[in-house]
Amino acid sequence: xxxxxxxxxxxxxxxxxxxxxxxxxxxxxxxxxxxxxxxxxxxxxxxxxxxxxxxxxxxxxxxxxxxxxxxxxxxxxxxxxxxxxxxxxxxxxxxxxxxxxxxxxxxxxxxxxxxxxxxxxxxxxxxxxxxxxxxxxxxxxxxxxxxxxxxxxxxxxx
Amino acid sequence: xxxxxxxxxxxxxxxxxxxxxxxxxxxxxxxxxxxxxxxxxxxxxxxxxxxxxxxxxxxxxxxxxxxxxxxxxxxxxxxxxxxxxxxxxxxxxxxxxxxxxxxxxxxxxxxxxxxxxxxxxxxxxxxxxxxxxxxxxxxxxxxxxxxxxxxxxxxxxxxxxxxxxxxxxxxxxxxxxxxxxxxxxxxxxxxxxxxxxxxxxxxxxxxxxxxxxxxxxxxxxxxxxxxxxxxxxxxxxxxxxxxxxxxxxxxxxxxxxxxxxxxxxxxxxxxxxxxxxxxxxxxxxxxxxxxxxxxxxxxxxxxxxxxxxxxxxxxxxxxxxxxxxxxxxxxxxxxxxxxxxxxxxxxxxxxxxxxxxxxxxxxxxxxxxxxxxxxxxxxxxxxxxxxxxxxxxxxxxxxxxxxxxxxxxxxxxxxxxxxxxxxxxxxxxxxxxxxxxxxxxxxxxxxxxxxxxxxxxxxxxxxxxxxxxxxxxxxxxxxxxxxxxxxxxxxxxxxxxxxxxxxxxxxxxxxxxxxxxxxxxxxxxxxxxxxxxxxxxxxxxxxxxxxxxxxxxxxxx
Numbered sequence: 001x002x003x004x005x006x007x008x009x010x011x012x013x014x015x016x017x018x019x020x021x022x023x024x025x026x027x028x029x030x031x032x033x034x035x036x037x038x039x040x041x042x043x044x045x046x047x048x049x050x051x052x053x054x055x056x057x058x059x060x061x062x063x064x065x066x067x068x069x070x071x072x073x074x075x076x077x078x079x080x081x082x083x084x085x086x087x088x089x090x091x092x093x094x095x096x097x098x099x100x101x102x103x104x105x106x107x108x109x110x111x112x113x114x115x116x117x118x119x120x121x122x123x124x125x126x127x128x129x130x131x132x133x134x135x136x137x138x139x140x141x142x143x144x145x146x147x148x149x150x151x152x153x154x155x156x157x158x
Numbered sequence: 159x160x161x162x163x164x165x166x167x168x169x170x171x172x173x174x175x176x177x178x179x180x181x182x183x184x185x186x187x188x189x190x191x192x193x194x195x196x197x198x199x200x201x202x203x204x205x206x207x208x209x210x211x212x213x214x215x216x217x218x219x220x221x222x223x224x225x226x227x228x229x230x231x232x233x234x235x236x237x238x239x240x241x242x243x244x245x246x247x248x249x250x251x252x253x254x255x256x257x258x259x260x261x262x263x264x265x266x267x268x269x270x271x272x273x274x275x276x277x278x279x280x281x282x283x284x285x286x287x288x289x290x291x292x293x294x295x296x297x298x299x300x301x302x303x304x305x306x307x308x309x310x311x312x313x314x315x316x317x318x319x320x321x322x323x324x325x326x327x328x329x330x331x332x333x334x335x336x337x338x339x340x341x342x343x344x345x346x347x348x349x350x351x352x353x354x355x356x357x358x359x360x361x362x363x364x365x366x367x368x369x370x371x372x373x374x375x376x377x378x379x380x381x382x383x384x385x386x387x388x389x390x391x392x393x394x395x396x397x398x399x400x401x402x403x404x405x406x407x408x409x410x411x412x413x414x415x416x417x418x419x420x421x422x423x424x425x426x427x428x429x430x431x432x433x434x435x436x437x438x439x440x441x442x443x444x445x446x447x448x449x450x451x452x453x454x455x456x457x458x459x460x461x462x463x464x465x466x467x468x469x470x471x472x473x474x475x476x477x478x479x480x481x482x483x484x485x486x487x488x489x490x491x492x493x494x495x496x497x498x499x500x501x502x503x504x505x506x507x508x509x510x511x512x513x514x515x516x517x518x519x520x521x522x523x524x525x526x527x528x529x530x531x532x533x534x535x536x537x538x539x540x541x542x543x544x545x546x547x548x549x550x551x552x553x554x555x556x557x558x559x560x561x562x563x564x565x566x567x568x569x570x571x572x573x574x575x576x577x578x579x580x581x582x583x584x585x586x587x588x589x590x591x592x593x594x595x596x597x598x599x600x601x602x603x604x605x606x607x608x609x610x611x612x613x614x615x616x617x618x619x620x621x622x623x624x625x626x627x628x629x630x631x632x633x634x635x636x637x638x639x640x641x642x643x644x645x646x647x648x649x650x651x652x653x654x655x656x657x658x659x660x661x662x663x664x665x666x667x668x669x670x671x672x673x674x675x676x677x678x679x680x681x682x683x684x685x686x687x688x689x690x691x692x693x694x695x696x697x698x699x700x701x702x703x704x705x706x707x708x709x710x711x712x713x714x715x
Contacts, residue, residue, distance in 0.1 A: 043230075044255070046229050046230070046233075046254070046255060047229040047253075048223075048255035051228050051229065051255070128230050128233075129233055129237075130244070136245065137247070137248065
C-alpha cells in the first residue's frame, strides 16, 4: 500500500514519470507539456477533441485561481496548449508535497503552474470518470507505471 | 444437405439477462444488427452489456461514438451499472469518437475512419452510436443506405459482430431500406401508461435462427437491461409429468372432498367475499405442504411478509421457522408497475431456489393492482401463460380471488376489476382444477352461485355433510378445520364453504350427473376417508349425484 497522493502530488508523479521515460526530448518539450499532450491525445480519441477542449478550458480556469501565472495560457481548438512560458512548466521534481497547495495565490514555487494545470485536469477526470476508469486510462497512456493506491480520496475537495 | 455440411453459426451471449432466451440462445456471430428505439429506451445500455460480455484483449470491442451523447458522460453513467468493468478499458474495449470527422468531412471519411480502426484492432465487436446522427450531418452527401451496405460488408468480412444504434419512431419502421441490410433488428419501446413506464422489446427480425416472437417486457435496473421472455425461459424444459399425487390442504373434510387433496400440477382458485377466510385456507395449504416436506412459495401483494407470517402464527401456523429452514419463501411483490413476466421471473427464481412444490398467490386482485396499468389489459392472457408455465414444472398453485356474493348476476358478481374476473373465468375454462368458494351464507340449502359454472362440465356438491365451516373462535386457533356435524347446531354467523365444482382439462370432464369420486392412493399424511354415514365414500367407489338444474347463467365470454 502506497501513500495516497493528492492531485498535485499525483500530477508531479506523472511529470516525473514522463521525465524519466523520455529525457532526450526534454529539450523540445517540457515533461509537463508531454504529460498534457499524452492526456490530450488519449482523451480526444475517446471523447473527441471538442470534448477534451471543454475539459481543458475548465481545468485551466480552475488552475488559474491557484496559479495566476497561467493567465497567458490559451487552449487551442485542437485542445493543445498555447502561450506557454517554459518557466511555468518546469516544476521541482524532488517528490515532496507541493508547499503551495492551499496557500494564497502568488506563493507558488517556480514551475508550479504546470503542475496545477495537470492536477486540475486529473481532478476533473476523477470527478467525471471515477478512480477505476481514470486509472485504466492512465495505465493505457503510461503502460507499466504503478498507479495502485496512489489516489487520495480527498481529491474532489480541492 | 446433410447436417455435417451446414455451417455452424456460433451464438454469442448478449450479456442481457433473459435476452439470450428471446433471441434463440444467443446472438449470431458476425451478424449486423440495428438497435432502434426512442431516446431513453435503453439502446446504449443494451449495446454496452453486449460489449462487456464479449470483448476480450484478443478480439476487442470498438465503440464508435458520433454526434450525440458525450463519451465522457456516457462512461460516467454507464459505469453505474454492475456489468461495467473498468478493467476492460481500454485494453478490451476502446471508445473512439468520430464527431470531428462527421462534422468536418463526409460519410466516406467516416467509413474510412472506421475501417482504419478495425484493421488496426481486429475487433470482435463493433458498435456505432448513434449512426442516425451521421445522416443529419451537413456533409452527409453519401447515401446512408450505401454507407450501411458497405459498412456491413466490411465488418462481416472482418468477422465482427456489429450493432448500429439509432433513434427511430414507430412510423419509420415501414419501407425503410436500412432495415433490409440488417441481420437483426431490435426494437425497444417505452410508453407511459398513466403513472408508470412500460418498456417492451421486440425482435423484429433475426436472420439465421428463430427468436421468440412478440413483445417482451424489459426493465432497466442497476444491473442494466433485464429482459423477461414471454416464454419465461422455459422453452427448453420438458413439462413435468404429473402423476396421481395429491397435495392436502390439511383440512380433513376438504381434503376428503378433493379425493385427498389437489392433484399435483393443478391450479385451484379460492373465491369468496371479503373476510370469508380465503387467505386462511391458502395459508393452511402452504403450511400443510411444509409439514409434509414440500417447499412452498407465497406471493403476497396486499400485506407485508411479516404481517402474513404473524397472521398465520395467530392461527397456530408457524411460517417463520420454514422460512429460516429454506422450506418457505414469502414474496412481497408490489412496486405498482410490475409486469406479469417480472412477477413470474421472481416466482420462478424462488421456485428453483428452494425446489417449491406449492405456490399460493394471495390474491389475484392484489396481483392485478400491483401491475402497471399498461399490463392489466393483458392480465388474462399473461396469467394463463404464467399458470401454464408454473404447473408445467410441477408446481401446484392455489390462488385467492375476492368476489362479491351480494350480487346474483354474473357480470357484477366480482368485487375485483373486470379483468380479474375475466381472468378467473379464463382460469376455469383453461386450466382450473377446482373452485372453492367460502361463503358467509347462513344456509346450507342455498344453492352455490353459478358465476363460474359453464355449460361444458360444471357441477356442484351440495351435500351438507361434506360442507365445513369455521367459527370465529376456531378461526383464531385452528383456521378451517372441521365439517359441520349437526346442521341444527350451526350458529347463524358461521361461515361455510361450498365446494363448487371440479373440472379437469385432462381427461375431459365427466358429465355433471355422474360425478365420480375416483380412488386415490391412500397416504399416511392425508386424512382418511370417512367410513359410514349417508355421504360416506369408499376409495374406488363411484357415487352418482342427481343432475343439478342449471339455473345459473354461463359466464360471459
